[in-house]
Amino acid sequence: MMADTYSSLPNWKYFLRRYGVLTGLGLVVLMTTLYFYFRDPQITEAVLASTVRYSTPLVLGALCGLLGERAGVINIGIEGQMLMSAFVGFLVTAWTKSLWLGVVGGVLTGALMGLLLAFMSVTLKLDQIIGGTVINIIAIGLTGYFYQVGLAIDGKLKPIPLGPLANLPLVGKVFFDNPPITYAAIVLVFVVQYVLFYTKWGLRTRAVGEHPRAADTVGVDVYFMRYANVVLGGAIAGLAGAFLTLEAVGSFERVMTNGRGFIALAVMLFGKYTPLGAWGAALFFGLTSAIQTQVQFAGVDIPHQFIGMIPYVMTILVLAGFVGRTRVPAADGAPYEKE
Amino acid sequence: MSETLALEVRNITKRFPGVLANDRVNFALKKGEIHALLGENGAGKSTLMNVIYGLYSPDEGEFFVDGQPAEIHNPHDAISAGIGMVHQHFMLVPVFSVAENIILGSEVTRATKLDLRTARREIRELSQQYGLDVDPRAIVEELPVGIQQRVEIVKALYRKAKILVLDEPTAVLTPQEVEGLFRVMRQLTERGVSIIFITHKLKEVLAVSDSITVMRRGQVVGTTTPAETDENGLAEMMVGREVLLEVEKGPAQPKEIVLEVKDLSVYDERQVEVVRQVSFDVRAGEILGIAGVQGNGQTELAEALTGLRAVLSGTIHLNGVVVPFENPRALTEAGVSxxxxxxxxxxxxxxxxxxxNLVLSSYYKKPYAQNGRRNFQAVLGNSVELVEQFDVRTPGPQVPAGNLSGGNQQKVIVARELSRPVKLLIANQPTRGLDVGSIEYIHKQIIKERDAGAAVLLISAELDEIKSLADRIAVMFHGEIVAVVPVDAVSKSDLGLLMAGSELKKEPESVG
Structure with missing residues (x-):
């Protein structure tokens, strides 16, 4: 009567059921990449490299979102956290002439914005959507008000080739010749994945997001776990902001996040609240964006607005087609009231 | 006394705004006993247990564990003192595995990594030791309720609990699961665990406990043992007056057929036929009880009869006329409650x-509304009258229904449904989760409706309720009605067999 539960299946069947689609998709991607690489190595490398670049702020934003939501706090303020951090990071660098201090400034700003969100949603038990909106509005307002035309920084974070790895064909340029925040993003994906699913911290975080009272009755501090995860998430969003000004562009412009914080939310859902999934989703979105750029360069005779739609349309198609239902943490968005 | 006490609390007082939930409560638990804590809903049992488990901090009072004074300010203190609690609503994370749920908060780790392998081994050892079979790899939400409860018990034992608090553990279980739980409880006490068993079901108390403490209105009324008392005695202690556990009723005087169901079939949400070709009728002035273990189609049958679920095939006649059963309002107006x-x-x-809430089915009619405008005066007047008449205990009729206790909520429903002319009353689990006082009251109301000439269809999973109220009993099993018998012609054990799906022998050995 009941469908087989995963736990009762033999290992290989379990693997196929759980990762079958993913493995298949991976193979298809690998084959197409190789095909294009042998046709035109240069363009292929360029497309893949910009895929990783596009994906970096998205995957960082998604990590921020999913840390919060796994702990039960919806964060729609990622956009604002990124924007504010991008701005502060830029200012710090402009004043101190140090890119690294700028990155630290950005991360701290993100963490502070996270603290603000945690205070509103955990302590004040404010509606979390409103809390996130407050953060977005604050960020747009403050950065717009204090923005000074003409402020500039010298250079930006440079790629660090990883020795001989960087000279490998195809993957060398794409994965092993990146600037620091891009490396950090990739490392963070695996770190957060490990922390969430294989450590005590992760077990408690997920418990607090699914059934806070159950966690409370076994002595887990629900408020602390929520605060900590939202603040950590904010710091990661801060890194995304620093990426934008200090690694990608090298200057600040008004509302330069341009919706990336919201796309990061979609990426998080798309990746089913898992860091690896979010990374896959961010890379996919990055790839479509890179292809879109290439198509524009190639000068195809289609209005550019339509070409600009490619990433979004593809995302909707894949989201609707492959991903199936996403399971939201049960206590997501619900303030915890101690008895 | 030479016996040592596992736990003792003295003079526990806990106030909530406007309520004195525990008033100088004393409670002593001996080592290795099952001690029932009995009381009506709102008597303060759960408050006391939450105090003992550190979820509430008492305004006054002292704790002693193993004869030593103890400080309990939060669940963590309680756990370290060897107190484990199985809450009425399970404190399990549905998407976690059994092992993850059990170790949460007391995780075993190797370096930074959770050591689930060791945890699973320990859980298996523990479940063998206490005879509580659980699969540590199973996902909790896929387990039946009885097994989830077992997981909760293992979770407490994993934390080395020597004192186990079970808060209304039988409320969610089927009769078979209750038997299983009692076996487990006895095994636990043999291994030195002391159990506090919170309930308001008298039979269970007498069946399983060694001593009984009764609470009423925040105070301990007395402590006794099953040998010294019986159901009537306990009920009187609980309610503070004599309670009729068996409803008094005269013989039924069935008249014309009111509800006639022929070959009715109904699907559930998964498009499975859960009511199959069911036929029966109910006459004016009689109560037809539908007995059966939960999940045998009773819920869907009731929903189909009240217009809340589409009928797949078959006919339903009310007073000889086919009524539009997909329209609940038409039913209400035809006299169905x-x-x-x-x-x-x-x-x-x-x-x-x-x-x-009292005018939910009549708010659009005079005098409650006129020309599309509600008449609040009339609505209020109606409620004052009904609250008085149906003995709803409330500070006033403007209180949200959600603030009432379960028994009073049920009285509000009964008041609404029975305060208009009733031709057919469909009562589905009318007393589930209620205390004896409220049960007595609702039973009386149902009998009153029968004697006034209404046809009553009573659906209940409580065999006692069916036996004492119904005039005829229809047993449902796997969506079919397997037998319709007069109440006097069948014993409880025979009913149990029928509910479990076995055929009845031609000559029932014991009758009554």
């Missing part, structure tokens, strides 16, 4: 006031 199974989901709008 319905006490639904889930009072909070289907019986009341919890945030609405009692007054509004």
């Amino acid at each position: 319905h006490i639904p199974e889930d009072r909070q989901k289907h019986g009341l709008v919890l945030p609405y006031s009692i007054a509004d």
